[in-house]
Amino acid sequence: MTGNLDIALLIGAAVLLVAVAAVRLSTRLGLPSLLVYLALGMVIGEAGLGIRFDDAELTRTLGFCALIVIIAEGGLTARWSALRPVLGLSASLATIGVAVSIVVVGICVHLILGLNWRLALLYGAVLSSTDAAAVFATLRRLRLPPRLVATLEAESGLNDAPVVLLVVLLSATAAVDHPWWYEVLMVGYELAAGAAIGFAVGAAGRWTLRHAALPSAGLYPIAAVGLTVLAYAAGAVAHASGFLAVYVAGVVLGNGRLPHRRAVLGFADGLAWVAQIGLFVLLGLLASPGRLGGALVPALVVGLALVLLARPLSVVVAAVLARPVRGWAPARARSFGRPARGRSRPERFRVGWRGTAFLSWAGLRGAVPIVLSTIPLSAGTPGADGLFDAVFVLVIIFTLVQASTLGPAARMLGVTAPAEPAEIHVETAPLENIAADLLQLDVAPGSRLAGVHIDELRLPVGASVTLIVRDGAGFVPGPDTRLRTGDAMLIVATAAARDVAERRLRAVSRRGRLARWFGEDGREEPAGR
Numbered sequence: 001m002t003g004n005l006d007i008a009l010l011i012g013a014a015v016l017l018v019a020v021a022a023v024r025l026s027t028r029l030g031l032p033s034l035l036v037y038l039a040l041g042m043v044i045g046e047a048g049l050g051i052r053f054d055d056a057e058l059t060r061t062l063g064f065c066a067l068i069v070i071i072a073e074g075g076l077t078a079r080w081s082a083l084r085p086v087l088g089l090s091a092s093l094a095t096i097g098v099a100v101s102i103v104v105v106g107i108c109v110h111l112i113l114g115l116n117w118r119l120a121l122l123y124g125a126v127l128s129s130t131d132a133a134a135v136f137a138t139l140r141r142l143r144l145p146p147r148l149v150a151t152l153e154a155e156s157g158l159n160d161a162p163v164v165l166l167v168v169l170l171s172a173t174a175a176v177d178h179p180w181w182y183e184v185l186m187v188g189y190e191l192a193a194g195a196a197i198g199f200a201v202g203a204a205g206r207w208t209l210r211h212a213a214l215p216s217a218g219l220y221p222i223a224a225v226g227l228t229v230l231a232y233a234a235g236a237v238a239h240a241s242g243f244l245a246v247y248v249a250g251v252v253l254g255n256g257r258l259p260h261r262r263a264v265l266g267f268a269d270g271l272a273w274v275a276q277i278g279l280f281v282l283l284g285l286l287a288s289p290g291r292l293g294g295a296l297v298p299a300l301v302v303g304l305a306l307v308l309l310a311r312p313l314s315v316v317v318a319a320v321l322a323r324p325v326r327g328w329a330p331a332r333a334r335s336f337g338r339p340a341r342g343r344s345r346p347e348r349f350r351v352g353w354r355g356t357a358f359l360s361w362a363g364l365r366g367a368v369p370i371v372l373s374t375i376p377l378s379a380g381t382p383g384a385d386g387l388f389d390a391v392f393v394l395v396i397i398f399t400l401v402q403a404s405t406l407g408p409a410a411r412m413l414g415v416t417a418p419a420e421p422a423e424i425h426v427e428t429a430p431l432e433n434i435a436a437d438l439l440q441l442d443v444a445p446g447s448r449l450a451g452v453h454i455d456e457l458r459l460p461v462g463a464s465v466t467l468i469v470r471d472g473a474g475f476v477p478g479p480d481t482r483l484r485t486g487d488a489m490l491i492v493a494t495a496a497a498r499d500v501a502e503r504r505l506r507a508v509s510r511r512g513r514l515a516r517w518f519g520e521d522g523r524e525e526p527a528g529r
Contacts, residue, residue, distance in 0.1 A: 015040055019277040034134060034280050034366055035399060041284020053285045056377040062282060063371035066275035067160065068246055072228035073272035074157045075250020077265060082150040083251065090154035092322040093359075095191075097314035098159055101128040101306070102166070104313055108305035113298055119383045122170045126373050126391055127306055128314075129163040130156040131366030138364060138403050143416050148355060152362055160368060161244035164375075165190055171376035171384075194241030195248050201231040202252025209258050220260045221267030224253055257502065259437070276367070283370045287392050295389035303394045307402075312360040319356060354413045361409050364402055365395050437498050439491040441505060443483055448512040449505070455479035457508060462497030466490050 022036040046052045083090075105124030109115055115123070135156040139149050165187050205227035214220060228249050235245035258264055373391045376384040410416050443449045454465055454477050467490040468477045483489075493501045 011044065015044065015281055016274075016277060019281070020273075023273075034276065035396060037277055037280030038284040038287075038396065041281040042287060042289060043284075044281075045285045046288065051285065053282075056286065056374045059282055059286050060371065060374040060378050063279055063367070063374060066279035067243065067368065067371065068229060068232050069225070069268075069271050069275040070279075071157055071160065071243055071246050072225060072250045073268040074153060075228070075247040076224065076254035076268050078150070078153060078157070078251050078254060080251065080255040082146045083154055086147050086151040086154060089319060089322040090151050090158060092318035093151075093155040093315065094159035095162055096321055097155075097318035098128045098162055098166075100314040100317050101310040104310035105302065105305050108309065109302060112301050112305075115383065118170060119381075119387070122167065122376060122381070122383075123302055123387060123390075124310070125163060125166045125170055126376075126387065127302065127365060127369050127394070128310075129159045129365075129368050129372065130363050131368040134364040134366030134399065134403070135362075138406060139362070142407055142410060144410060145415065148358065148415060151359065156364075157247040158244065161191055161194060161241040161247075162187060163368075163372065164243060165241065167372050167375050171379045171381045190239065190241045191244055192240075193238055194235045194244035197235045197238060197240055198231045198245035198248030199252055201227055201234060201245070202249035202256075205230075205249070206253050206256035206258065209253075210256065217260050217263060220258065221264045224258065224264045225268055225271060227253060257499070279367050279371070283367060283392070286374075287389075291385075291389050292393050295386065295393045298386065298390040299393035299397065302390060303398050306394075307361075307398065311363045312356075315356055315360045315363075319359075354415050358410060358413050358415050361402065362406055365398060367395075370395055436492055436494045439489075439493055439498070439501065439505075441489045441491065443485055443487045443489070445485055447485070447509045449483050449509050450485045452483050452508060452512065453479065454481045454483070457504065459491070459493075459504060460497045460500045463491060463493035463501035466492050 019033075019037055019040060022040075023033045042048060044051050102121060102124035105127060106117065106121040109123045110117055110120035113120075130152070135152050139152055142149075169183060205224070209220060209223060214223070228246050231245040231249035232242035235242035254265070369391050370388070373384070373388040377388050457465070459465070465477055467474050468481065468483075469488040469490075470484065470486070491501065491505075
């Protein structure tokens, strides 16, 4: 028993280290790293080292666990200021767009491949969800407008919830006596309840983490990720959408200016990488290379129907039917760029034909469709083996084609964004005994904090710069100390002054010492961007 465990640990550690090294190699070559992970799984599988693995039920369970971590990381890193204007479009893509995609793919598969309607719609349901891991890993390397990226990331975080429900419904082998409208109402309930549970868990967790001084900084990342898992479990127990609960809880937590925020995000990012690596390797291990050749033609038929018809049509319909999220944002002023007082207007992200074309091409598929295809496989649905093989082949082909062409497509469509100064990151640590917080701030290249004197920061009463670390040496600054690029500042702020101090620092970082004259209020995303 001990010997088998040691061998398993040896293989697991070797695969993990090779996968980490493959990230750097795939980045240099411009190839998606997920293909390398799938290849690793196939190499150690039955056609390579001879390890036979065919447990679809275990794969589905572990796949769901990995998706929880990946979606949680996406929610934690999503910025509400960029997410709110696009939430209407993203939600429309994740619901209306999914429905359109399922119907279009189902019709094409039924007419071209001759499959029965249930299996044809199952093909459409499995492939209608964009993959959070592929979207997060690919889009963050490209120079794109923040709201375009936010649209795709939010869509990938939201569309898993309705798709999982539909795939489970279509995969059921037993006869269902409920009418169609009952199933629609149940899906609506699960989505609404999942969102409510995620918000409640996220809000309660955010308040707790901000007011409870834990004895170790390393406990905050564990608690934050644990809260997202709690949201999933609470949603599942309440027969609601656990995946939607995870994403909503992550967004609420991630926008709460948590203590040790950078440590929380770093920990979540590391867990997400481990989850992606383990998930793709496991899926590659489950695949049978000998059967994949026969799935090439069905995969190409379904893939072409998806890319050329279903995805573009779903984006157009979703964009037309999208409604702005009612969140009031300051209207732009007509003098000195100051926000106008009084009336305000709801924000909405409008997509032109260039953005629509890019959204159509950027609907990346990755591990999620393969994981979803294990649901009918474990349920014994007729035709599930062919579905899994076709989806596996399709993901490999279209990931290779789409991910490698997103950059050129963005440049051709003119949707690239200019380089911008790096956003400052303020790290918060609670000082329980004096009811204050310790803020850490780095003056990044491009930040207009460089050249500003300490007294020109105009920090509120209760906040003070206590130490500057420059070139490896620390000193206590005076009012006339001038900040430089690369400086690290430590600021002590009372609980009442902390939020105001953070907003002021963000404003000066973008606009310099005259930030307030330009209408800069220090939000995470400047108004009107």
